[in-house]
Amino acid sequence: MKHLSPLPAPPADAAHLILNWFETHKRDLPFRKPGRTTRADPYHVWISEIMAQQTQIDTLVPYYNRFVEKFPTLDALAEASEQDVLKAWEGLGYYARARNLRKAAIEVKALGDFPETPEALAKLPGIGPYTAGAVASLAFNEKATAVDGNVMRVVTRLVDSDVDTALPAARNAISNWLLTWMPENRPGDFNEALMELGALVCTPKSPACLICPWRSCCLARARGTVAQRPVKSKKLKHRQEKIAAALVYDPDGRLLILKRPDKGLLAGLWGLPALTYKNKQTGLSQLTALLDDKLSLSVPEPVFVKKDRHVFTHITWQIALYRCALNEAAVPKDPNWLFATPDALKSQYPLPTAFSKLLP
Numbered sequence: 001m002k003h004l005s006p007l008p009a010p011p012a013d014a015a016h017l018i019l020n021w022f023e024t025h026k027r028d029l030p031f032r033k034p035g036r037t038t039r040a041d042p043y044h045v046w047i048s049e050i051m052a053q054q055t056q057i058d059t060l061v062p063y064y065n066r067f068v069e070k071f072p073t074l075d076a077l078a079e080a081s082e083q084d085v086l087k088a089w090e091g092l093g094y095y096a097r098a099r100n101l102r103k104a105a106i107e108v109k110a111l112g113d114f115p116e117t118p119e120a121l122a123k124l125p126g127i128g129p130y131t132a133g134a135v136a137s138l139a140f141n142e143k144a145t146a147v148d149g150n151v152m153r154v155v156t157r158l159v160d161s162d163v164d165t166a167l168p169a170a171r172n173a174i175s176n177w178l179l180t181w182m183p184e185n186r187p188g189d190f191n192e193a194l195m196e197l198g199a200l201v202c203t204p205k206s207p208a209c210l211i212c213p214w215r216s217c218c219l220a221r222a223r224g225t226v227a228q229r230p231v232k233s234k235k236l237k238h239r240q241e242k243i244a245a246a247l248v249y250d251p252d253g254r255l256l257i258l259k260r261p262d263k264g265l266l267a268g269l270w271g272l273p274a275l276t277y278k279n280k281q282t283g284l285s286q287l288t289a290l291l292d293d294k295l296s297l298s299v300p301e302p303v304f305v306k307k308d309r310h311v312f313t314h315i316t317w318q319i320a321l322y323r324c325a326l327n328e329a330a331v332p333k334d335p336n337w338l339f340a341t342p343d344a345l346k347s348q349y350p351l352p353t354a355f356s357k358l359l360p
């Protein structure tokens, strides 16, 4: 797994600066709480956050208003027919989200009240870690984070972190790091402020650094690296490979294995004779030619045993396994190839799972 470098400590007054900015610059949105002392309504936060997953906040307001006018309370949503909910969702797309909203409303109604912790919220249909954190912090003042792409962009710029935000572990790392400086008494405001800064000021293409509350402490701005943050590596495409592999036994029952090349997949590990191929006929003939080439004798044609597959991070091997029993002892011509007894296989030459699972 790729290593994640830890995020540096945030500037001392970063939380204070962004909360002050939020107080005066936040947009007046129908699902937002009216003042500092009141809390947002969990039902309203939830509906707006689910809608925000596919639509910009400004665009979703009319949809939101129409939806809560039709279903003003959680009970109203729980009691509505699926057809009515889908109708009210019209124009927003991703209808599975509307179905899940209704299902979750039914579950919350049965529970008697909205769950307050992110863990409990995340058990409801359609609620992922981001929405769970947003509802828990905005409506219940729970110390929870709501980390999405916007928040990752804003904070990696603040501390000029080169953490790769495409890695699944990055979200967790940023979430844990945010918890270390999230103000104890205002987690909801803090999360909303980060979201608002990402939406209004620290935008992806042309951030308005001159009016940003962090302009004097933002490290990416100071170092001129704003355009390079966040780092987001391109996802490698997952590809399929056809592999022909062979179990070759000598007359003493020893298995033919080899040390794989120092570079590439399973580099330097022990493996079975194997190669990639395009179609079934060439696979078998290529495998036979490989064995002939590496051993001191001409091998009998390998017999097909079974198909199997092994999934690596970026490659799936579709394996055709063959078996070949030699009638006489053979000596590998390649020093990286050898015949191993079953005991030696266990103690000296352990095979990686991709191969060991093929053994009888």
Ligand code: SF4
Residues within 6 Å of the ligand: 154, 157, 158, 201, 202, 203, 207, 208, 209, 210, 212, 213, 214, 215, 218, 219, 220, 221, 226
């Ligand atoms: S100063 Fe610029 S880059 Fe830094 S957080 Fe603010 S808007 Fe983003």
